[in-house]
Amino acid sequence: MNSKEEKVRKGWCGPCHHRCGLNLYQSGKVITKITGDPEHPMSKGFICSRGKTILEHLYHKDRVNFPLKRKGERGSNEWIRITWKQALDEIAEKLLNLKEKYGPETLVFAHGTYRTYGWPVKRFFNLFGSPNIMGAQNICRCPGWIVEWSTCGGPLFSDMTNSKLIILCGSHFKESSPHPGWTSLVKAKKNGAKLIVVDPIKNDEAEIADKWLGIKPGTDVYLFLAWIKYIIENNLFNKEFVEKYCFGFDELKEHIKNFTYDEASKITNIKKEDILEVADLYAKTFPAVIPWTFGLDKQGINANQAQRARLILEALTGNFDIKGGELIGRNGVGPITDYEMEANEYLKSSQREKQIGSQKHRLMAYPGWELIEEAALRKDPSYALPPVAEFGASAYAPDVFDAMITGKPYNVTAFISQASNPMVTLPNGEKIYKALLNSKLNVVMDYYITPTAALSDYILPAACTLERADIQDMHGFSNTILANKKAIEPLYERKDDYYLWKELGRRVGQEEFWPWDTMEEALDFRLKRAGISFDELCESYQYSMEPKYKKYETHGFATPTGKIELYSTILDKLEYPPLPVYKEPKSSVSSNEESLILITGVRFMPMYQSELRQIESARMKHPEPLALLNGKTAGHFNLDNNQYIVAENDFGKAVFKLKISEKMQDNMIHLEHGWWFPEESGKLPHLFGVFRSNCNNLCPDTNDLVSIEIGSWPYSALDCTVKEYKV
Numbered sequence: 032m033n034s035k036e037e038k039v040r041k042g043w044c045g046p047c048h049h050r051c052g053l054n055l056y057q058s059g060k061v062i063t064k065i066t067g068d069p070e071h072p073m074s075k076g077f078i079c080s081r082g083k084t085i086l087e088h089l090y091h092k093d094r095v096n097f098p099l100k101r102k103g104e105r106g107s108n109e110w111i112r113i114t115w116k117q118a119l120d121e122i123a124e125k126l127l128n129l130k131e132k133y134g135p136e137t138l139v140f141a142h143g144t145y146r147t148y149g150w151p152v153k154r155f156f157n158l159f160g161s162p163n164i165m166g167a168q169n170i171c172r173c174p175g176w177i178v179e180w181s182t183c184g185g186p187l188f189s190d191m192t193n194s195k196l197i198i199l200c201g202s203h204f205k206e207s208s209p210h211p212g213w214t215s216l217v218k219a220k221k222n223g224a225k226l227i228v229v230d231p232i233k234n235d236e237a238e239i240a241d242k243w244l245g246i247k248p249g250t251d252v253y254l255f256l257a258w259i260k261y262i263i264e265n266n267l268f269n270k271e272f273v274e275k276y277c278f279g280f281d282e283l284k285e286h287i288k289n290f291t292y293d294e295a296s297k298i299t300n301i302k303k304e305d306i307l308e309v310a311d312l313y314a315k316t317f318p319a320v321i322p323w324t325f326g327l328d329k330q331g332i333n334a335n336q337a338q339r340a341r342l343i344l345e346a347l348t349g350n351f352d353i354k355g356g357e358l359i360g361r362n363g364v365g366p367i368t369d370y371e372m373e374a375n376e377y378l379k380s381s382q383r384e385k386q387i388g389s390q391k392h393r394l395m396a397y398p399g400w401e402l403i404e405e406a407a408l409r410k411d412p413s414y415a416l417p418p419v420a421e422f423g424a425s426a427y428a429p430d431v432f433d434a435m436i437t438g439k440p441y442n443v444t445a446f447i448s449q450a451s452n453p454m455v456t457l458p459n460g461e462k463i464y465k466a467l468l469n470s471k472l473n474v475v476m477d478y479y480i481t482p483t484a485a486l487s488d489y490i491l492p493a494a495c496t497l498e499r500a501d502i503q504d505m506h507g508f509s510n511t512i513l514a515n516k517k518a519i520e521p522l523y524e525r526k527d528d529y530y531l532w533k534e535l536g537r538r539v540g541q542e543e544f545w546p547w548d549t550m551e552e553a554l555d556f557r558l559k560r561a562g563i564s565f566d567e568l569c570e571s572y573q574y575s576m577e578p579k580y581k582k583y584e585t586h587g588f589a590t591p592t593g594k595i596e597l598y599s600t601i602l603d604k605l606e607y608p609p610l611p612v613y614k615e616p617k618s619s620v621s622s623n624e625e626s627l628i629l630i631t632g633v634r635f636m637p638m639y640q641s642e643l644r645q646i647e648s649a650r651m652k653h654p655e656p657l658a659l660l661n662g663k664t665a666g667h668f669n670l671d672n673n674q675y676i677v678a679e680n681d682f683g684k685a686v687f688k689l690k691i692s693e694k695m696q697d698n699m700i701h702l703e704h705g706w707w708f709p710e711e712s713g714k715l716p717h718l719f720g721v722f723r724s725n726c727n728n729l730c731p732d733t734n735d736l737v738s739i740e741i742g743s744w745p746y747s748a749l750d751c752t753v754k755e756y757k758v
């Protein structure tokens with residue numbers, strides 16, 4: 032620290048989900064330096080290369096700092112600065128007009144990854160009367176999360192650090208979750224835990240693993256079924272736990288007779304002896320965890336069934352709510368939760384029934400969410416809680432965009448998006464583009480003018496984590512609640528999303544539901560139930576409830592049967608397979624001999640999803656979109672390292688720079704996701720080059736390739752061909 036720098040205050044990091052603690056140093060009025068905060072109870076001084084970009088982000092010249100209104104044609108990327116008052120008045124008036132003409136369901140919202148508070152938008156939508164909140168949740172965390180809820184009655188947290196065995200299936204923690212994912216893994220290894228990595232790519236995790244199983248993408252559910260079979264048929268399951276706390280064992284035992292180890296080996300490309308060795312190790316090592324991973328979520332057709340089979344393994348071995356196992360359940364009532372703040376009771380069933388896609392993919396839409404909610408509400412609230420409806424009761428994004436184009440099943444005319452960039456992050460960008468051009472009102476609140484924002488009518492300036500007050504309580508399931516004040520007052524006219532929904536709410540007849548002028552006031556209201564104010568919580572940095580294990584001995588599980596449902600009564604009721612099944616992914620049925628197995632979406636530093644492309648230090652480290660092939664496969668196609676290639680399949684094509692990597696197996700290709708080029712023109716038709724290197728061009732949202740339960744579209748287990756790119 033130089034003599035003019037003064038440590039001012041603490042803040043939370045923001046370029047990814049985890050909110051590591053930061054110390055901020057100031058020179059004059061400018062924050063000049065950040066370091067990891069050793070006093071932060073969770074991150075304890077950790078900061079990664081992604082987090083180190085936050086000051087560039089805070090002061091970046093391209094940040095949206097004032098409300099903007101479209102000047103020319105939609106897509107002309109020409110804007111005039113307006114006041115917040117004008118923006119809010121005009122948007123509210125248009126919303127009321129569209130509501131009157133088409134009904135409240137005409138309004139849809141797209142959200143992204145944990146940049147917003149969550150409950151304010153759901154509260155606004157419930158009161159407005161629209162059931163149509165959507166986003167990328169169908170492929171990220173929620174395929175596992177909603178299955179955990181419907182199978183076990185709540186979300187699971189894998190206690191990796193205290194575990195003796197970790198089976199990691201499709202997670203690149205070092206890139207996706209430097210903290211706490213990678214740090215916990217390394218710590219667990221130091222503590223003596225064994226690590227098994229199941230992944231098509233020989234990633235950094237595989238390098239430190241005791242065993243790597245290089246599985247064929249999209250086939251994990253069959254591997255898990257083989258392990259279930261081995262554990263049951265060799266009497267290695269925890270009989271007492273299964274008898275007392277699991278439902279449907281006999282049906283499961285009968286069901287697994289349909290699967291064979293030889294078939295498992297053929298389908299997964301893993302040697303039979305390796306499959307059996309790991310099954311035996313898992314059954315005999317206690318405690319053990321199989322954490323939730325994105326790699327399972329993005330498998331499309333098998334995503335939910337793979338997550339179901341994972342939970343069944345954990346239940347058969349009794350690895351529930353023990354130190355070093357899968358933690359579940361709340362440890363006390365604590366503050367008012369996000370779920371309670373959503374005002375779900377105000378959305379009438381006649382409006383819920385209009386939710387787009389909810390009759391097709393029912394588990395994570397209102398039909399499934401209501402069954403899960405009912406089971407959770409039967410339990411003591413100090414232990415169980417329904418999932419937030421913002422994610423748990425979602426409209427289905429691909430069908431919403433269809434409705435915006437076709438007017439079927441009804442007119443969807445108003446689109447609001449926060450911390451989301453569907454043009455880059457969702458499949459079938461061409462469709463999204465047409466839908467956004469077709470709508471009558473597009474509003475985007477974001478940090479930068481993204482390809483999605485460039486197609487809007489209003490762009491509203493968003494405050495980042497350093498400019499926002501917040502608490503972190505894992506939707507009511509963390510026994511440690513953290514709080515953080517704004518590290519600095521928002522620069523220019525940036526606002527948090529609470530401000531937007533409160534102000535719009537007060538303009539459309541919801542005045543009585545928005546009594547808090549600021550998020551800090553709303554947080555005080557929520558924290559009062561825990562007997563602490565927001566300021567007090569910030570001072571003490573955390574509020575902890577005593578962790579308890581084996582809470583199920585008192586409460587059971589918050590499912591319809593009160594047990595972990597090996598046989599899912601909720602899936603049965605929704606007319607989906609109640610026991611895990613395997614379906615062949617697209618890559619397995621491809622007829623083209625030159626086809627490669629396509630994987631997309633593996634995280635890479637320092638980028639995060641579609642963010643950080645305008646951050647100079649990040650682009651210096653990772654300037655271009657990469658495709659990974661191993662040397663043998665590249666040679667087969669006469670391709671060289673650093674050459675530009677085009678990857679193509681039935682759905683579309685995209686251009687990447689080839690990087691030869693021996694982490695890849697033969698005949699597999701990985702395409703990076705999230706690429707657009709903020710340095711290029713944002714005007715149509717170029718739109719920041721959004722279609723050039725967008726791996727989602729090759730990712731479909733067609734009904735035959737998505738999971739039936741929640742409509743997870745595939746970001747892996749696809750196929751494509753490659754060739755040299757010629758300009």
Ligand code: SF4
Nearest residue numbers: 044047050051079082
């Ligand atoms: S893991 Fe890295 S980017 Fe994410 S919050 Fe922590 S320091 Fe920030």
